[in-house]
Amino acid sequence: MLNPQLNKNGELQHLLTIEGLPKAIVNHILDTASSFVSISDREVKKVPLMRGKSVFNLFFENSTRTRTTFEIASKRLSADVINLNISASSASKGESLLDTIDNLAAMHADMFVVRHAQSGAPYLIAKHLIDTRQSHVHVVNAGDGRHAHPTQGLLDMYTIRHYKKDFTNLTVAIVGDILHSRVARSDIHALTTLGVPEVRAIGPHTLLPGGLEQMGVRVFTNMDEGLKGVDVIIMLRLQSERMSGALLPSAQEYFKSYGLTPERLALAKPDAIVMHPGPMNRGVEIDSAVADGAQAVILPQVTFGIAVRMAVMSILAGTHG
Amino acid sequence: MKLHIKNGRLVDPKNNIDALRDLFIVDGVVAAAGEAPAGFVADRTIDAAGLVVAPGLVDLSARLREPGYEYKATLESEMQAAMQGGVTSLVCPPDTDPVLDEPGLVEMLKHRARSLNQAHVHPLGALTMGLKGRALTEMAELTEAGCIGFAQAEEPVEDTNVLLRALQYAKTFEYTVWLRPQDAHIGRGGIAHAGPLASRLGLAGVPVMSETIALHTIFELVRATGARVHLCRVSSAAGIELVRAAKKEGLPVTCDVGAHHIHMTDADIGFFDSNARVTPPFRGQRDREAIRAGLYDGVIDAICSDHTPVDADEKLLPFGEASPGATGLELLLSLALKWADDYAAGQYRSGGAGAGPLSRALAKVTCDAARVAGLAAGQLAPGAAADIVLFDPAARWTVDAQALASQGKHTPFVGYEMTGQVVVTIVAGRVAYQRKSGPVRG
Numbered sequence: 001m002l003n004p005q006l007n008k009n010g011e012l013q014h015l016l017t018i019e020g021l022p023k024a025i026v027n028h029i030l031d032t033a034s035s036f037v038s039i040s041d042r043e044v045k046k047v048p049l050m051r052g053k054s055v056f057n058l059f060f061e062n063s064t065r066t067r068t069t070f071e072i073a074s075k076r077l078s079a080d081v082i083n084l085n086i087s088a089s090s091a092s093k094g095e096s097l098l099d100t101i102d103n104l105a106a107m108h109a110d111m112f113v114v115r116h117a118q119s120g121a122p123y124l125i126a127k128h129l130i131d132t133r134q135s136h137v138h139v140v141n142a143g144d145g146r147h148a149h150p151t152q153g154l155l156d157m158y159t160i161r162h163y164k165k166d167f168t169n170l171t172v173a174i175v176g177d178i179l180h181s182r183v184a185r186s187d188i189h190a191l192t193t194l195g196v197p198e199v200r201a202i203g204p205h206t207l208l209p210g211g212l213e214q215m216g217v218r219v220f221t222n223m224d225e226g227l228k229g230v231d232v233i234i235m236l237r238l239q240s241e242r243m244s245g246a247l248l249p250s251a252q253e254y255f256k257s258y259g260l261t262p263e264r265l266a267l268a269k270p271d272a273i274v275m276h277p278g279p280m281n282r283g284v285e286i287d288s289a290v291a292d293g294a295q296a297v298i299l300p301q302v303t304f305g306i307a308v309r310m311a312v313m314s315i316l317a318g319t320h321g
Numbered sequence: 322m323k324l325h326i327k328n329g330r331l332v333d334p335k336n337n338i339d340a341l342r343d344l345f346i347v348d349g350v351v352a353a354a355g356e357a358p359a360g361f362v363a364d365r366t367i368d369a370a371g372l373v374v375a376p377g378l379v380d381l382s383a384r385l386r387e388p389g390y391e392y393k394a395t396l397e398s399e400m401q402a403a404m405q406g407g408v409t410s411l412v413c414p415p416d417t418d419p420v421l422d423e424p425g426l427v428e429m430l431k432h433r434a435r436s437l438n439q440a441h442v443h444p445l446g447a448l449t450m451g452l453k454g455r456a457l458t459e460m461a462e463l464t465e466a467g468c469i470g471f472a473q474a475e476e477p478v479e480d481t482n483v484l485l486r487a488l489q490y491a492k493t494f495e496y497t498v499w500l501r502p503q504d505a506h507i508g509r510g511g512i513a514h515a516g517p518l519a520s521r522l523g524l525a526g527v528p529v530m531s532e533t534i535a536l537h538t539i540f541e542l543v544r545a546t547g548a549r550v551h552l553c554r555v556s557s558a559a560g561i562e563l564v565r566a567a568k569k570e571g572l573p574v575t576c577d578v579g580a581h582h583i584h585m586t587d588a589d590i591g592f593f594d595s596n597a598r599v600t601p602p603f604r605g606q607r608d609r610e611a612i613r614a615g616l617y618d619g620v621i622d623a624i625c626s627d628h629t630p631v632d633a634d635e636k637l638l639p640f641g642e643a644s645p646g647a648t649g650l651e652l653l654l655s656l657a658l659k660w661a662d663d664y665a666a667g668q669y670r671s672g673g674a675g676a677g678p679l680s681r682a683l684a685k686v687t688c689d690a691a692r693v694a695g696l697a698a699g700q701l702a703p704g705a706a707a708d709i710v711l712f713d714p715a716a717r718w719t720v721d722a723q724a725l726a727s728q729g730k731h732t733p734f735v736g737y738e739m740t741g742q743v744v745v746t747i748v749a750g751r752v753a754y755q756r757k758s759g760p761v762r763g
Contacts, residue, residue, distance in 0.1 A: 003592075004592055019521065096634065096637065096638070097637075097638065097639070098637055116639065118639035118640065118641045118642055119522055119523040119524050119593070119639070119640065119641060120522065120524075120592070120593030120639050120640045120641070121639035123592050123593045124593065124595075124637070124638070124639050124640075127592075128637075144523075144639075145523050145524075145639075145641065146523030146524075146525075147522055147523030147524075148523070182523060185521070185523060209519075209520035209526075210515060210516065210517070210520055210526070211516055211517030211518075211519075211520040211521070212520065214517040214521075215517070215520070215521060
C-alpha cells in the first residue's frame with residue numbers, strides 16, 4: 001500500500017502521521033527544529049524560508065492553542081498565513097470538505113494545516129490533492145479525531161531528546177485517556193520509532209483502547225506501579241465531557257487514582273521529566289505542585305513546538321534541507 | 322415461446338446436476354433438461370458452449386433505494402444491475418423513505434418492479450412502525466401486499482420486550498423475522514471492527530460482542546416463541562459459533578453473510594478508504610476464515626450481495642462521516658465464485674466430500690438463498706420458473722466503477738480482477754439481458 005505522506009522518492013510530501021515514518025525523517029525534523037529554536041531568541045524572529053508561500057490553517061475543530069502555534073511558526077518562516085475557522089463558515093453552509101479544499105487551492109495555497117474531528121480527514125485531503133494533480137500543495141495534520149497529532153508527537157520527542165539526549169535507554173509512561181487521545185497515538189509511534197525500549201500506558205480500563213500491546217506498549221492500570229522508575233511522564237488532558245458518565249464516575253475519583261501528585265512523581269526516577277500537551281486541568285490529571293514544579297517541562301514543550309512546526313513546514317515546502 | 326439452451330454446462334445445485342445438458346423452456350417454465358420434450362420446436366436457440374447454465378441468482382439483500390433515496394439509485398438502474406449480475410430474484414430491506422411499514426408502499430414498489438419486468442422483487446416489511454422498535458406493523462396486511470418477511474434493517478430493537486412481542490406475533494402467522502444481530506448500545510456510533518487496527522487508526526470500534534450479545538438475546542427469544550428467524554450478515558467467528566450451536570440445538574434459524582465479508586478484513590481500510598466503510602464492519606482475519614469455513618460446512622446458509630448504492634458525495638468524506646455500504650449486485654456471482662476458487666476448491670482437493678466448488682458456491686446464491694427466503698426460485702427442475710443465468714466461468718474482468726450499471730459505484734473491489742462473467746440473464750423464459758461485448762461465445 002502506498003504511503004500517502006511520502007513521495008515516490010521517499011521524501012516527506014505531507015505530514016499525516018508518525019506511524020510508518022522512517023526514523024531518518026523523524027531525526028531530520030528534530031535536527032532541523034534545533035536550528036530554529038534560537039531564532040525565537042533573536043531580536044528579529046524571522047527567517048525568509050517561506051517568503052511568498054501561503055499557509056492555510058484549516059481548523060474544522062476549534063483549537064486556539066494549536067492554531068496559534070502554527071500561525072506563529074508560519075510567520076517566523078515569513079509565510080502568509082490565512083486562518084479559517086471552518087466549523088463556523090463553509091461547513092455550516094453545507095459546503096463539502098473537498099469543495100472547500102478546491103476553492104482554497106484555486107487561491108494558490110501552498111500548504112494546508114488541517115485540524116478535523118474525524119480520524120483520517122487529512123488523508124482524504126491529501127488523496128484528493130493527488131487525484132487532482134496538485135502535488136505541490138502540502139498537508140500537515142494538526143490533529144484528526146483520535147488518530148494522530150504528529151507535530152505534537154514530534155515536539156514531545158524534541159523535548160525528550162533535549163532533556164534526555166538518548167532514547168534507547170528510556171522508560172516513558174503516558175497517563176490518562178489513551179482511548180480518545182491522538183497525542184498518545186502519535187507519541188507511541190514516535191517513541192517506538194526512535195527506539196525507546198519501554199513505553200507504558202497508564203489508565204483505567206474504560207480509557208484504554210484494545211490492541212495497545214500490538215503497538216508495543218506495556219499497559220498498567222495502577223498508576224503507582226506504572227510510574228516506578230520511569231524517565232518521562234506524559235500526562236494527557238482529560239476532556240471535561242469524559243469526567244462523568246459511563247467512562248469515569250467523577251473528576252475527583254479520577255484525580256485520586258490517576259492524578260499526578262508530588263508523592264506519585266517521587267516513584268519515578270529522580271530526574272524524570274513531566275510533560276503535558278496542554279491545556280492542563282489542574283486538580284484533575286495533575287497537581288499544581290507538579291505542574292509548576294522543577295521537573296515539569298510543559299512550557300518548554302510549547303516553545304519547542306514552534307520550532308518543530310517551523311521545521312515540518314520548511315521541510316515540506318522544500319525550502320530547507 | 323420455446324427456448325432451447327444448447328451445449329451448456331448445466332449446474333443446478335438443488336437437483337445435484339452438474340453436467341453438459343441442454344435445457345428446454347416452454348412458456349416461461351423449464352420443460353426438460355437433457356432430451357427435448359416430444360414435439361419441441363425452438364423459437365429461439367442459445368448456444369451456451371463454454372458457459373455455465375445455472376438458476377438465476379437469489380440475492381437476500383439488495384437495497385433498491387426506492388422510495389425515497391432516488392438520488393442514490395433508482396429501480397431502473399438497480400434492476401439493470403441485477404440483470405447484469407445474473408440476479409433474477411432479490412429481497413429488499415424495508416429501510417426506504419418512507420419505511421416499508423404500510424401495505425400501500427409495498428404494493429407500489431411491487432407494481433413498479435413488475436412493470437420493469439426484470440428481477441422478481443421480494444420486499445421485507447418493517448417489523449415495527451418506522452423501524453422505531455415500538456409498535457408492530459400490520460404484518461398480515463403487509464404479507465398480503467407481497468412482503469416475504471419482516472425486518473428492522475439497520476435499526477436494532479432497543480426494547481427487548483417489543484422484540485419478544487414481535488416474534489410472538491410473527492410466530493402466530495408463521496412469518497419469518499430477519500434480524501441483523503447488533504446490540505442497540507454496544508458499538509453504537511462505531512465505524513470499524515474493534516481491534517488493533519481501529520485502535521491504531523483512532524476509529525470508534527464495533528466490538529464482536531455487539532453481535533454475540535444480540536445473538537444470545539435472539540436465540541433466547543426464539544427458544545421462548547418458536548419464531549423462525551433469519552440472521553442477516555453475521556460477521557464474526559464468535560457469532561458463527563453461536564449460530565452453529567443454535568442450529569445444533571434445533572432452533573429454527575438460518576443465516577447469511579455479505580459477499581464482501583468473505584474476502585475483506587479491517588486491514589482493507591488501509592489509509593481510511595471510505596469504500597471499505599460497510600455495516601457490519603469488515604472484521605479480522607480469523608473472522609473472515611470462520612466465514613469461509615462456515616459457508617463450506619453449511620452453518621452459513623447463503624451469501625447475499627448486501628447491495629447498498631451510495632451517492633458519490635456521501636463517500637467523498639472522512640471515513641467516519643462517509644455513508645456505509647458497497648455496491649454488490651454485479652459482484653455477487655464473482656465474489657461467490659472467488660470463494661469457491663480460494664476456499665472450497667482447497668477443501669475439495671483435500672478430500673472434502675460432496676459437490677464440487679462451483680456447485681457449492683452457486684448453491685449459496687441460488688437454492689439455499691431461496692430456501693431461506695421461502696421462495697420457489699433457485700432451481701431448474703422441470704416445472705420450475707425459467708429464471709436462468711448463463712455465465713462464462715473462465716472470463717476475467719476488472720471492476721470498473723463507471724462500467725457498473727448500478728448507480729452505486731463504490732466497492733473496495735474497484736480495480737480488482739474478477740472471474741466469472743454473466744453473458745445472458747433469462748427471467749421467466751425471456752432473455753432480459755444479453756451481454757453486448759466481451760467474450761460471448763456461440
